[in-house]
Amino acid sequence: MTPPSSTHRRFLLSLSAAGASAVAGCLDRNGATQGDDYQSVPSRDPVDAPADVSTALTAVPATVQPGADASAENWLYNGEFPGPESG
Known part of the structure; x- marks a missing residue:
């Protein structure tokens, strides 16, 4: 080189x-x-409420096949790609 x-x-x-x-x-x-469209964004107080949903995820690296002739290294969440839907 x-x-x-x-x-x-x-x-x-x-x-x-x-x-x-x-x-x-x-x-x-x-x-x-x-610019004329610039506006400052007011700060907000943090939310102090219980969570709507609680989820535990296990992430592991793996090879996925998003198409017939394609593969890529990616993360699986709970063994799924792109990951489980929250319920």
Whole structure:
């Protein structure tokens, strides 16, 4: 494997600098996005109520076959993919 030439490195550095400048231009001094549609979201108190449903899950890694000619490593929950429905 050959190392990238300095021209490629300079191109990537200038590209990343341009991207960082574009992102920085979208933020105000407090880090919030600019625009007329910006609205602050009021904080809420935490919910202090019993849970509606209680579920125990056992997760194990396994190979799943989402299609006839496809397989992928994924997590099974209670032996099922994508997992059991809550009742």
